[in-house]
Amino acid sequence: MIYLDSAATTPLRREVLEAMWPYLTGEFGNASSHHTLGESAARALAEARVAIAEILGCRASEVTFTSGGTEADNLAVKGIALASPRGRHVVTTSIEHEAVLESCEYLRRQQGFEVTYLPVDGLGRVSAEQVKAVLRPDTTLCSVMLANNEVGTIEPVAEIAQVTAFLGVPMHTDAVQAAGVLDLGVRMLGVEALSISGHKLGAPKGIGALYLRGRVPVEPVMHGGGQERGRRSGTENVAGAVGLAKALRLAESSRAERVERLKKLRDALIGGVLATVPSAVLTGDPGNRLPGSASFCFPGTSGEAVLLQLEQRGIVCSSGSACAAGSDQPSHVLLAMGIAPEIAQTAVRFTLGDATLAEQVEEVVRAVGEASEAVRAIVR
Ligand code: PLP
Secondary structure (H helix, E strand, C coil): CEECECCCCCCCCHHHHHHHHHHHCCCCCCCCCCCHHHHHHHHHHHHHHHHHHHHHCCCHHHEEEECCHHHHHHHHHHHHHHHCCCCCEEEEECCCCHHHHHHHHHHHHHHCCEEEEECCCCCCCCCHHHHHHHCCCCEEEEECCCECCCCCEECCHHHHHHHHHHCCCCEEEECCCCCCCCCCCHHHHCCCEEEEEHHHCCCCCCCEEEEECCCCCCCCCCCCCCCHHHCCCCCCCHHHHHHHHHHHHHHHHCHHHHHHHHHHHHHHHHHHHHHHCCCCEECCCCCCECCCEEEEECCCCCHHHHHHHHHHCCEECECCCHHHCCCCCCCHHHHHCCCCHHHHCCEEEEECCCCCCHHHHHHHHHHHHHHHHHHHHHHC
């Protein structure tokens, strides 16, 4: 099998499992317990927090562990908006992940917030000028993703954060797809909140983290025993936190080489597909996109049928966001980019990972040519 769906999830890295193993077995203590086992777990949790803080360039106390990217996004969007005395207005974009969009919808539906969904251009980009034009004295939060999960477009978050900072509006960025490949320095980005998720970079599913700048008030989403400084109650996932820290450290230590390698493979895939299937359309920003992301529409086919044909040839990829799987609606991201629904239905996304090989890319290009031809023959 050739796995080109790394944006959906990645396998657990051996080194990560090894780092986690003691806390899943002998050192199984509850980090809140006041005995040696508990203290050992609390120490591991503290070390994981420091390691993540070093990569984000923040204080360890500003890192909150969550159950993943979805919870980190929920805590950032709902938590910051609800705790803010500024008012009841939030700003986001129309191409965010559902974890952000649905959190905003909750604020609108249940909490009387007004939500401004900024449109994007044909490449999936939003600009700092657009944000500037909609910020108001009662805006409590601006949330713009660092990179899009479906089309890979990288957003100008640092520029946007300059605009929000000028007006004192907290800025959140969903960095779930960016972690391990883009610079996550929160000072450089200028954000007050940033979400990451373990399973996109070789840590297990069910662990994530939210950076929250010290002085930003936040209303907890999860209520209970007051763990994570009261920001996120629930017995801490010590092994998960250790795994997330290890995975992030490994990814960061080789980031430059990995990014170069991924870009080369991605460009070979994009070039190969466009040459083999002349009607194919690359979606997202051709220049400023995630290094492992190659997303296309294949007009005249059906995305699902192409996926099936590829899977029969041993290639696993996706039609877009795995999180919207099961829905046969065209992607909200592609529609927001102005792509017609019948074209958006033909989307196929390839996301490369560290295990992807050059010869696999060649095989995929060949298979894409055959698969799209086979589907066209059926559709005709
Ligand atoms: N945000 C983005 C951009 C994502 O791609 C995903 C998952 O695909 C999430 C958030 C949700 O993360 P998790 O699967 O850890 O809940």
